[in-house]
Structures are given as C-alpha cells and as structure tokens.
Amino acid sequence: MHELPVTQGILSVAIEAAEQAGGRRIVAIDLVIGTLSSIVDDSVQFYFDILSRGTLADGAVLRFRREPAILVCWDCDYRTQVVAPLPALCSACGSTRLILRDGQEFFVEAIEIEEPPPEESNNESSSRQGNSGEQ
Numbered sequence: 736m737h738e739l740p741v742t743q744g745i746l747s748v749a750i751e752a753a754e755q756a757g758g759r760r761i762v763a764i765d766l767v768i769g770t771l772s773s774i775v776d777d778s779v780q781f782y783f784d785i786l787s788r789g790t791l792a793d794g795a796v797l798r799f800r801r802e803p804a805i806l807v808c809w810d811c812d813y814r815t816q817v818v819a820p821l822p823a824l825c826s827a828c829g830s831t832r833l834i835l836r837d838g839q840e841f842f843v844e845a846i847e848i849e850e851p852p853p854e855e856s857n858n859e860s861s862s863r864q865g866n867s868g869e870q
C-alpha cells in the first residue's frame with residue numbers, strides 16, 4: 736500500500752512543474768520503475784486518478800517504463816540483467832558475491848505539459864462581442 740505516498744509525491748512534483756510553466760495542464764507523466772520495485776503500476780494509476788481530480792494534473796496519462804535490474808559479480812565482473820527471483824550464484828564463475836545495481840528505483844522522468852494556446856486566437860472572440868443574438 737505504499738503506492739499512496741509515492742503517488743502523492745509524483746503529483747506534487749508534476750503540479751509544481753505545471754505551475755512554473757504558467758499553470759498549464761499536465762498531459763502526461765513519464766515514470767520509471769525498476770523491475771524489482773514492489774510498486775504496482777495499476778495502484779499508482781488508481782491513486783493518481785483520485786488525487787489528481789480538480790488539479791492541473793486531472794486527466795493526465797501516466798506512462799510507465801520498467802528499468803531492468805543489473806546483477807554484477809564482485810569476483811569476475813560479469814554483468815547480467817535480472818528479474819525476481821534473483822539468482823544466488825554468478826552464472827559465469829559461480830561466485831556468491833553479487834552486487835545488485837538498479838532495478839529498485841522509482842522516479843519521474845518527464846512531465847508533458849499542455850502547449851500554450853496559439854497567440855492569434857483573440858480576433859475571433861473580439862469580433863463576436865457585438866453579436867449577442869448569436870447562438
């Protein structure tokens with residue numbers, strides 16, 4: 736259930752970025768999750784949909800990218816991508832001294848913010864002012 740604070744973190748980072756960009760809406764958020772992380776995509780999406788209601792991130796799409804974990808052998812420097820369950824021995828030399836790199840991270844990689852409206856769109860609205868009968 737630790738997706739809730741994680742999702743709150745994502746949301747506050749994204750909203751801060753959107754406010755700095757002039758209060759425009761957030762279209763999409765790119766997230767990186769390590770393959771060994773216990774974070775569940777669907778749970779993050781679930782909390783995000785609830786928490787983002789009425790904010791600049793309302794309706795934003797979450798895009799998840801799974802980052803592989805790398806297991807490095809201390810003895811022979813053999814590197815291999817791994818998924819859970821982790822191997823106990825180096826598949827190259829049989830050593831048990833293995834170091835896990837990456838695979839447990841979780842962070843916001845990019846935030847996509849709505850394009851500003853085209854600047855020459857006020858001609859139309861100003862010409863409409865004297866025409867109140869229009870429906």
Ligand SMILES: [Zn+2]
Pocket residue numbers: 808809810811812813825826827828829830
């Ligand atoms: Zn090895």
